Amino acid sequence: MITRKRLAAGACGLFVALTAGLFPQTAAAADGPAKEPPKVELVLDVSGSMRANDIDGQSRMAAAKQAFNEVLDAVPDEVRLGIRTLGATYPGEDRALGCKDTKQLYLYPVGTVNRTEAKTAVATLAPTGWTPIGPALQAAAQDLDGGNATRRIVLITDGEDTCAPLDPCEVARDIAAKGIHLVVDTLGLVPDAKTRSQLTCIAEATGGTYTSVAHTAELSGRVRQLVTRAADPVATPVAAEGAKSCENAPALKAGLYSDRETFGEHRWYKVDVRPGQELRASVSIGADRAVNNDYGILLRATTVHGREIVRGSEAGDGRTDVISTGLRYPKAEADGDEADKPETVCLQVSNSFSAGPAVKTAPGMPVELTVDLVDGPDDGSDVASFGLGRGWWLIGLLVLTGLLAGLVWGWISRWRISVWRTN
Amino acid sequence: MRTVRTLAAALLAGAALLAPAAAATAAPSPTPSPGGGTGKDGSAPTEAGTGFRTAALFRPGQKATASASTGDYLYWAVPADTGQRLTVRATVTLPESAARHGAQTWQLDLYDGLRRRQACTYGNQHVAAAKEAASVELSCTLRTVRSGAEPWSNDPLPGSYYVRLTVVGVPEDDHGLPVKAQVEAEVKETGGAQAVDAALAEPLVPGIAGASEQQREARAPEGGWSGGWWSDRWLWTAAGGVLGALAGIWGYSVTRGSGRPARPQG
Numbered sequence: 001m002i003t004r005k006r007l008a009a010g011a012c013g014l015f016v017a018l019t020a021g022l023f024p025q026t027a028a029a030a031d032g033p034a035k036e037p038p039k040v041e042l043v044l045d046v047s048g049s050m051r052a053n054d055i056d057g058q059s060r061m062a063a064a065k066q067a068f069n070e071v072l073d074a075v076p077d078e079v080r081l082g083i084r085t086l087g088a089t090y091p092g093e094d095r096a097l098g099c100k101d102t103k104q105l106y107l108y109p110v111g112t113v114n115r116t117e118a119k120t121a122v123a124t125l126a127p128t129g130w131t132p133i134g135p136a137l138q139a140a141a142q143d144l145d146g147g148n149a150t151r152r153i154v155l156i157t158d159g160e161d162t163c164a165p166l167d168p169c170e171v172a173r174d175i176a177a178k179g180i181h182l183v184v185d186t187l188g189l190v191p192d193a194k195t196r197s198q199l200t201c202i203a204e205a206t207g208g209t210y211t212s213v214a215h216t217a218e219l220s221g222r223v224r225q226l227v228t229r230a231a232d233p234v235a236t237p238v239a240a241e242g243a244k245s246c247e248n249a250p251a252l253k254a255g256l257y258s259d260r261e262t263f264g265e266h267r268w269y270k271v272d273v274r275p276g277q278e279l280r281a282s283v284s285i286g287a288d289r290a291v292n293n294d295y296g297i298l299l300r301a302t303t304v305h306g307r308e309i310v311r312g313s314e315a316g317d318g319r320t321d322v323i324s325t326g327l328r329y330p331k332a333e334a335d336g337d338e339a340d341k342p343e344t345v346c347l348q349v350s351n352s353f354s355a356g357p358a359v360k361t362a363p364g365m366p367v368e369l370t371v372d373l374v375d376g377p378d379d380g381s382d383v384a385s386f387g388l389g390r391g392w393w394l395i396g397l398l399v400l401t402g403l404l405a406g407l408v409w410g411w412i413s414r415w416r417i418s419v420w421r422t423n
Numbered sequence: 424m425r426t427v428r429t430l431a432a433a434l435l436a437g438a439a440l441l442a443p444a445a446a447a448t449a450a451p452s453p454t455p456s457p458g459g460g461t462g463k464d465g466s467a468p469t470e471a472g473t474g475f476r477t478a479a480l481f482r483p484g485q486k487a488t489a490s491a492s493t494g495d496y497l498y499w500a501v502p503a504d505t506g507q508r509l510t511v512r513a514t515v516t517l518p519e520s521a522a523r524h525g526a527q528t529w530q531l532d533l534y535d536g537l538r539r540r541q542a543c544t545y546g547n548q549h550v551a552a553a554k555e556a557a558s559v560e561l562s563c564t565l566r567t568v569r570s571g572a573e574p575w576s577n578d579p580l581p582g583s584y585y586v587r588l589t590v591v592g593v594p595e596d597d598h599g600l601p602v603k604a605q606v607e608a609e610v611k612e613t614g615g616a617q618a619v620d621a622a623l624a625e626p627l628v629p630g631i632a633g634a635s636e637q638q639r640e641a642r643a644p645e646g647g648w649s650g651g652w653w654s655d656r657w658l659w660t661a662a663g664g665v666l667g668a669l670a671g672i673w674g675y676s677v678t679r680g681s682g683r684p685a686r687p688q689g
Contacts, residue, residue, distance in 0.1 A: 188599060200494070200598055209473065211492035212599030214522070222601075225490070229470070234477050235630070254632055256476070278624065282538040284475060310574045314540055319591045321496040324475070326537025328574045368475070370538075374632045377571055380620030385570070388656035390615050395663045402667030406674025414678055 036149035037078045038230040041140045042068070042223070044105075045157035045189075047087035050127035052158070052190075056216050060158050060189045061127050067220035068122045072115050074224045076231040081113045082106060082143055083121065086136035086157075087129035098130030099163035102139050133161040134168040137202070141175045141182060151182040152208075152230040154223055158189035160198045169201035170360070173288065176206045177363035179239045179258060184208045185226045187219065205288050207321070207366070237368060242267025246304060246346035254373045259349075261285060262364035266350045271371055272342035275334035280372040282312075282326030285351050285365050296352040297323045301345050309345065315352075322368075323351075330376040347371075471497035471588075471604065475538055475629075478585055482645055483509070483608040493518065493527070493593055493600045499586045502626075502644040503579070505570040506617060506654065507610040509533075510546065513588050515559040517552060518600040527552050528592035531561040536582035536627030541565055551592070561588070567613045571621025581649075582627025583642055618654030 044064060055063040068083075075081055083106040090101040106121045137153065144151045161168045172184055185208040186199035196212065203210040209226075213219045237258035243249040249268035261267050273279045283299045296315035302308050312325035331343060349367060381387065468479035471489035478498035481487040487499050503509040513531050517523070528551045533541045546562035565579055572578035588604055625631045628642045640647075 191599070193595065196595070196598055207474065209492055209495045210599045211601070218601055221490070222492070225470070229473075232470075232477065237476075254630075256630070280537060280627070282629070284538055312537070312539060316540075319589070321589070322474070324534065324538035324540075326535075326539050328537065330574060370629055372630060372632050375624035377624055378622045380571060380622070382620045385615065385618035385620045385654045385656050386652070387620060388615075388618075388654070388660045389663065390618075390656045390659040394659060395666060398663035398667035399670040402670035403674040406671035406676075407678055409671070410675040410678025413675075 036147045037080050038150040038152070039080045039082070039144045039147075040152045040154065040227050040230045041082040041084055041143055042071075042227075043084045043086065043136050043140050043153055043155045043157075044068070044122075044125070045087060045131060045133075045155075045159070046085045046125050046127055047129055047131040047157075047159060047162075048091075048127050049131075049159050050189075054190050055214065055219075058216070059127075061125070063189070063216040063219055064156060065122055065125070066216055067223055069119055070220040071223045071227060072113065072118050072122075075113050075115075075227055077113075079113070079227060079231050080149075081118070081227070082140075083118060084136060084140050084143065085125060086132050087127075088125055090129045092129075095130070095163070099132040099135060099166075101129050102132055102136040104139070104143060130162050131157065131159050132163045133157060133198075133202075134163055134166040134171045137168055137171045137175065137184065141178075141180075144182060145180070148236060150230055150234060150236070151180060152226065153182065153184045154187065154226050155184060155199070155202065156187045156189065156219075156223070157195070157199070158191070160192075160195045169198060169205055172202040173205040173360075173363065176288065176366065177260060179260075181236055181258075182206060186210045187222060188212045189219070190214060207286060207288070240269065240369070242269050242349065242367075244268065246270060246302070246306075246348075249346060251344075252347075252369075252371050254371050257369040257371070259367040259369065260364035261349060261351060261367045262361045263351070263353050263355065265364065266348055267367070269347045269349070269369065269371075271345050271347060271373075273329065273331045273345050273373065274342045275331050275339060276376045278328060278330040278374050278376045279345055280326065280328050280374065281347055281370065282324060283349050283367060283369045284322040284324030285349075285353070285367050286322045287320055287353065288365055289359055290355060291359070292354045292356070293317050294352075295320075295323055295354070297325050298348075298350045298352075299325050299327055300348040300350075301327055301329050302348065304344050304346060330379075333376070468499070471495075471499055471606075474498060475534075475585060480641055481606070481608070483610045484645075485607065487606045489604045489606075491602055491604060492598075493590055493602050494598045495589070497588045497604055497606075499588075499606055500583045500642070501586060501608045502582070502628075502642060503565065503568045503584050503608075503610060504581050504626075504644050504649050505568055506613055506615070506649075508567045508613050509565040509579075509584060510562060510609045510611070511565075511584075511586050511606065512560070512562045512609070513586070513604060513606045515561070515588070516603040516605075517556060517558060518597075518602060520555050520557070522597075522600060523554055523594075524596045525554055525594040526592075527559070527590055527594075527597065529559045529561060530589060530591045531563050532587040533563050533565055534585040534587065535579060536584070536629055538585070538629075539577060541577075541579055541584070549591070567617045569617060569619050569621075571619060571623055580623060580627045582623075583629065615654035615656040615659070618656055622650070622652070 050061040053059045084104050086102040090097050106118045140153050184206040186203045188199050200210045211222050237256040240257040246268045249270045251270045294317045298313045300311045310327050312327040314325040467485035468487045472478035478500040530549045543563035546564045548563050550559050550561050552559045568579045
């Protein structure tokens with residue numbers, strides 16, 4: 001209704017619309033309030049295996065150094081960059097010591113990256129020790145802790161973790177479950193099958209990506225892409241914890257929320273909808289672990305008494321990152337006392353994911369919930385737009401009716417004239 | 424359909440001569456030109472998003488590109504307005520076949536602004552590429568976007584449409600290999616046949632209630648949202664009225680014979 005009014009308003013609106021293409025899209029892609037500058041930590045494997053000469057004829061280490069230099073030159077100014085190494089200092093055989101071998105090489109100063117300092121720090125690295133990926137990830141997450149910045153870890157390694165039983169994949173999932181929106185992107189240098197599956201698992205658990213690298217150009221290009229991606233403004237969800245029933249559910253306003261839900265769990269949220277408003281809710285659940293092939297999601301809007309108003313559901317199969325659905329609930333206008341009284345709508349999120357016995361169920365899978373409250377729609381009084389007609393049948397009918405009306409009118413007036421004449 | 428619309432436009436021209444007042448109200452025809460157009464600042468995205476929140480925005484007629492790794496989920500968002508039929512085409516340039524270990528299957532999915540998956544009426548949404556193939560081409564044509572629908576229906580509504588491109592079947596060894604993707608969208612105006620009498624207050628763009636003017640514009644089609652009140656039904660109905668009136672005049676004149684009455688009155 002309002003859209004119609006706005007457009008009917010005419011020329012002014014048209015002028016505004018014509019200027020739409022002039023704004024750069026990237027600048028407008030930001031949602032939400034201003035935030036801290038994004039933080040990125042590059043975690044580089046400096047274990048002994050990085051000596052292997054199999055990337056464009058040079059050693060893996062040399063390729064990584066070259067890539068780091070290129071990336072440091074290209075880091076967007078607003079990004080705060082940190083570098084952490086794993087396996088850089090302890091060359092010995094003692095597992096316990098080797099597995100603690102991770103240190104922060106370069107700590108971002110607040111503000112911009114000191115490129116020279118960072119490059120010097122990288123240049124001194126020599127392939128040395130073990131591959132403690134798990135502890136390095138934990139430490140990197142610690143480095144990036146605090147504030148509401150976008151956080152990203154870029155893990156570059158050439159081998160699997162050598163510090164079992166601490167599974168880096170579990171570490172990654174625990175980091176993700178903290179709700180600090182930390183994404184881990186992984187890059188495998190000439191990876192073998194085990195490394196690949198481990199790095200894929202880490203990326204999957206945090207909503208990151210996995211890349212396998214065989215050339216220096218690929219490595220620097222990809223790392224640069226990931227670092228720049230961190231600088232892209234993006235809306236950060238607010239953590240919410242859905243309840244087991246509607247009574248105890250958290251009341252949500254319009255916004256973006258994140259939560260966790262395990263297999264077969266139901267989570268409830270509440271939203272107040274005033275008469276004449278439309279509730280729009282969408283939800284997606286991320287498949288952040290190895291789940292069975294068929295899955296589904298259900299989002300239901302119910303009254304406080306449990307009557308279902310509307311639902312959104314979706315099912316799927318095969319490889320996926322998320323499964324999502326949404327619903328709209330326009331609340332009708334009300335009169336008198338009820339005109340401003342909001343109705344509490346309960347939202348229930350459930351899923352039908354399942355997994356094999358080896359897969360851990362806790363922490364739950366990431367849930368993203370968006371709630372929007374907008375003006376209600378114009379339901380219309382007819383199926384057709386404004387009740388207007390269309391097509392040759394309509395034209396034919398109108399012509400025929402007009403013709404008949406003309407003929408009848410003509411005959412009547414002829415008849416009246418002849419009556420008048422005879423009198 | 425085009426001939427019908429041209430005819431209808433010609434009829435409107437006739438109607439406009441007869442009824443200038445009626446035509447004035449319909450003057451700024453807000454139906455966007457089919458195919459949209461490239462961004463004035465040439466700003467088709469060169470990166471794709473990795474999720475619904477980070478989806479890269481582009482407009483029909485633009486070519487969005489991205490370089491990624493096999494296994495990445497690539498997201499873009501494209502606006503579609505009332506009466507438009509959206510077709511999304513994607514081309515994936517696969518890694519060299521020497522580096523690959525087997526066939527791959529790629530999939531293109533469309534989701535509306537509420538993240539509801541939308542069906543493709545036709546197009547190759549799910550394509551298998553042999554090991555030797557250099558590229559994969561996918562496409563998906565959406566149903567016609569309606570200005571409004573009941574909350575219980577899944578009809579496409581004006582708003583953002585998410586495009587998700589990913590590999591769904593790939594040998595384990597081929598994960599992480601670099602690929603290039605290119606996505607473009609094309610809209611076709613379907614005319615008033617699907618014009619319904621219901622309209623959303625705001626298009627299905629996530630977060631639109633709190634969005635700034637600039638954010639709204641970035642997510643709107645070039646030329647803005649049509650608002651859904653215009654359809655060629657106005658032309659048909661008006662033309663029908665005019666033709667009916669002409670037929671009436673003709674019918675009247677037939678009964679009166681040609682020329683003036685034989686004997687002057689009084």
